[in-house]
Every structure is written in C-alpha cells, then in structure tokens.
C-alpha cells in the first residue's frame with residue numbers, strides 16, 4: 261500500500277484579495293505560509309518518495325515549506341527533466357538518491373486557466389455578471405469562463421498526467437505528495453472519487469489542507 265497526499269497551495273496574495281488568479285504566478289500570503297507549515301506538521305509522519313507540483317510558485321512554495329515541517333532525513337530537490345519524467349536516478353547517483361526526495365514541476369498540474377477573469381475581483385465580477393453566472397464559471401464541469409478553461413478542459417491535461425506519471429509511482433510502492441491548485445485538484449479528486457458533473461459542482465478544496473488517499477489492490481481511494 262502506498263500513500264497519496266494532495267494539497268492545494270496555501271492562501272496566495274490574490275486569494276487574500278479575492279482576485280481570480282488562474283495562471284498568474286503569485287506567491288503565498290503570510291497566512292498561506294502558515295497554512296503550508298501547518299499542513300507539513302499534519303503530514304510529518306509520512307516518508308515521501310517523490311513530490312509533484314505545478315510550475316506555479318504558490319504550489320512549489322507550499323510543497324517545500326510543508327516538507328520543512330516533515331521529519332524526513334531526506335532533502336527535497338527540484339529535478340529538471342526534459343519532456344517525460346526521466347528516471348531521476350539516471351541524473352543523480354545512488355548516493356544522492358538515498359538522501360534526496362525528487363520534486364517534479366509540471367504545467368499539467370497548473371491551476372485552471374481563468375482567461376479574461378484573471379486579475380478581476382470575484383465579488384465585483386459577480387456584481388457585473390451575477391452570482392449564478394460566476395458560480396457556474398467557477399464550479400461547473402463544462403462551462404468555461406470567458407476565454408478560459410472549464411473544469412473538463414483542465415481535466416484533459418491533469419488526468420492523463422495523473423494516470424501516466426503519478427499513478428506509476430504509487431504502483432511502484434512510492435509515497436507521493438502533490439501540491440497543486442483548487443481546480444486542478446478538483447479535476448483529480450473528481451476522477452478518483454468518481455464524482456458526477458452534478459456532484460463536482462459542490463466540490464470545494466480548501467487551501468493548505470492535506471487530502472489523504474492510498475493506493476491498494478490496484479485502486480486509489482480515500483484513506484481517512
């Protein structure tokens with residue numbers, strides 16, 4: 261049995277201002293750093309073998325800060341790979357592999373692209389377009405915000421990455437940490453939990469709260 265922990269990044273400086281973020285690369289707020297530290301304490305007992313993040317700084321920061329609170333004797337090291345995830349031991353020698361947790365950054369885990377809404381205040385946007393329309397843009401499965409991605413579009417990049425890159429690590433008995441975003445993780449949780457397009461409307465993933473899954477008998481499912 262291997263463990264999968266999914267964490268949405270801690271509060272970002274634009275989350276704090278209630279601004280649509282998407283692919284804009286903003287860092288954590290002070291509160292977000294505290295959330296990442298607390299998340300690290302919650303998963304401190306888990307010995308991770310590999311870490312995946314998006315290429316966005318708020319997710320990378322969350323992973324590295326959470327690992328600072330982990331009891332691991334190993335050091336997380338960002339690995340640069342060309343294209344497909346290379347066998348990282350071919351890049352680093354065995355000695356290093358004993359002391360290092362590889363961190364792979366990949367754009368497939370990036371937040372949903374929010375298109376024309378990026379940079380706009382969420383409350384002000386609701387005043388202009390109506391609460392219902394903004395809720396549909398934010399939480400529906402197949403209705404995209406203007407010039408942005410709907411959750412289905414996001415899933416079309418996150419799910420292949422999950423099944424082709426993350427799942428083989430779990431199948432190899434590795435404990436995996438994934439630090440990503442509210443909607444890129446909603447698409448993955450929808451896949452794992454088998455949620456319908458109606459059920460995913462209600463799926464919310466809070467910042468900085470570890471979600472626990474396990475791979476056992478060929479299946480990934482909720483652990484706690």
Ligand SMILES: O=C(O)[C@H](O)COP(=O)(O)O
Nearest residue numbers: 279280281282371398442
């Ligand atoms: O991109 C953003 O604005 C947030 O990370 C997620 O926004 P949402 O909760 O409005 O989808």
